[in-house]
Amino acid sequence: MLGRTRTGRRALRVGPAVLAAMLLLGCPKNRSAYADCRNLEKYESSFGVLNGPQFALGGIIDLNTQTLKGAQVRAISLAATDIKQTDPIDGSSILSNADFKVTADADVPLAVTAGLEAYLNNNTLFSLKNYRRRYIVDPAAAISRDAAANSDILSRLHAPAGHLYLVVSSLILADSLQFTLRDKSGVDTKAKVFKSGDYSLSIAYSCEASLAQSAHQGPLLFKGLQLELAPDGTVRAVAPTVDLKNYDLNLGIMAR
Secondary structure, three states: OOEEEEOOOOOOOHHHHHHHHHHHHHHEEEHHHOOOOOOOHOOOOOEEEEEOOOOOOEEEEEEEEEOOOEEEEEEEOOHHEEEEEOOEEEEEEEEEOOOEEEEEEEOOOOHHHHHHHHHHHHHHHEEEEEEEEEOOHHHHHHHHHHHHHHHHHHHHHHHOOOOOEEEEEEEOOEEEEEEOOOOOOEEEEEEOEEEOEEEEEEEEEEEEEEEHHHHHHHOOOEEEEEEOOOOOOEEEEEEOOHHHHOOOOEOOOOOO
16 A cells, blocks of 8 residues: 655555565574484494494404404504504594484475485585594504414404404594584585575584594594405405495404
8 A cells, every 4th residue: 555755755555464474474484403313333434434333453353244243353463663643634524424314393394304314414524623543554564463463364364254354454533523514505514504495494413412422532433454365375454345334343352
């Protein structure tokens, strides 16, 4: 409806119902979403697998290819000269193979929730602060110098019977570890807010506290090299042919 102002200009008069509708349409719908961290101990990145079992450098892991279970069976003795560590790096973010199940407030459309779940599973990063890499310079040489370990490993490799063996060859240590999101339009990486249409979803991860605690318990990530027999009959360490995400790992000693 048009009326006149004191200056004689026409002005638009908006009724209360119309004004309320305009405000409703213009306001973002702020909602909450919850990301359940499934199989957190199996998350991995280019830096390694989350070290839930707290494997130490030089640990020998027995992977049972039938039961898909793995455990440490022994550790090799390492001299100080076998180990090196990189200088600390202030911060880095690396892509993880996250596996989240997302739920959201009841009035959030399923399509929006599904879009967020897909985004989190493809764009969640491990953010490391003050991290350093500790590694064995030459794992095969270190094994050969430990007579007892070398003899045991050779015996196992000659009769593997459905078992594979890894040596923990490197570890990542850091002052803190948390999840962040890879940036894209509509995503606030620091606040962990995802926007889709009229919806703005604040994201909470179920395992944030566990990640923070892990940084204070010991090495956060580990990498292993696979052990096999070289043509000359010695033990050699090569890139793994196995996906550790398929295995349940623990630190306890596995019976042979």
